[in-house]
Amino acid sequence: MAEARLADVHAQARSRLTRAGIAGADLDARLLVEWVTGFDRLETFRNPDNPVANDVLARLDVVLTRRINGESVHRIIGKREFFGLEFSLSADTLEPRPDTEALVELALPFLHQRVAENGIADLIDLGTGTGAIAIALLEQVRNLRAVGVDKAPGALATARENARLNKVSSRFAALHSNWFAEVTGGFDMIISNPPYIRSKDIPALQPEVSVHDPILALDGGPDGLEPYRIIAAQADGHLHARGAVAVEIGFDQRADVEAIFAGTGFALKGLQKDIAGHERAMLFMKT
Structure with missing residues (x-):
């Protein structure tokens, strides 16, 4: 040229x-x-x-x-905005997408209330990736502390860097763990945007996702629901009294996810739609 x-x-x-x-x-x-x-x-x-x-x-x-x-613009550039903040990306992380802002919006009132009641609140973000969910909440809620959990070391390194860039490092800790395996202690909220795509559906996705996104962050098992079963089965042992679980879901998964949590004694207490009007985030509390 x-x-x-x-x-x-x-x-x-x-x-x-x-x-x-x-x-x-x-x-x-x-x-x-x-x-x-x-x-x-x-x-x-x-x-x-x-x-x-x-x-x-x-x-x-x-x-x-x-x-x-097929590589997305944001992955080429290496960063993307989420909830008004900028996040660096890496090969081990998904891009934080606008749909996931529904999960942050759903969690905020509960966390503000916990801080108002107790002076402080503790959050754990399972499958933290870039750290976008936890960091966005830390930026919004003073006196919130967060642990970001991921089994990909590269994702944890990216999350730590994003916490530093967004000036919340003092309240953010990164933990290498496969779900709850290395988690100790209790939290006011467990939050997660877990892998929820059916294994067989991944090859048919746009190449921006199927080729360039990390498979560990996409594959939710044969029916796309395996991570919800793990979270629902173990959440109660890691929640403070009157704690909550908030999860992102696929556009057609509400009934299945609600049934999974109901099976372990959790009731649906909140629901948030994404910008396209799909039911995208659910909040549960112990009955």
Whole structure:
């Protein structure tokens, strides 16, 4: 590619992604061009004739190819916003997605109440990944402490770094554990966005997910419900009195997840829909 005007670079990137059939090609092209060139949207508007050097164009060619091959923009860039905060990504983590903000919204009133009653509250986030859920809650709730649990060491390293970047490290601890295996003590809330996709359904997902997301964070077993059975069976032994469990679910899993928790003595106390109107998060308490 020869040196080009910034405005033309944007147009060519949009055209290339559109021809490749990328949904949201306009936005993806803009984000990638801005990231590679360092020129934001305002600079492009003010100075469309800015020259883009050949080495920059070469780097852009590489990232556009990655996007066309199914890697998401945010995984290419290495970060994504969630609940107004920025989170770094790694190969061992999912991208925090807007649907999961429903889980944070559902948990917040309960945690605020616990802090108001007791002066402090303790949270454990099972399968913490980037740490997005726990860190978003820590940022919202003063005097909340959180433990992020994951069995992928790389995810824990990413979560620790995100806690540092978002200035909540003093209230966040990362624990290497397979679910509750290494967990001790009690908590006011157990929260989780567990793997909930049926094993057989994973190959049919978009390549952004099926190829580039970590399989451990996707596969919920043959029926997609195995993690809920684990959490429901062991939660009571790790909850303070009148504690709660909050989980994200697949769009069609409410009845099954409610039945699983009911089988271990938990009643549904809260339900939150995502931005698309799907039932996405559930809160349970012991009956």
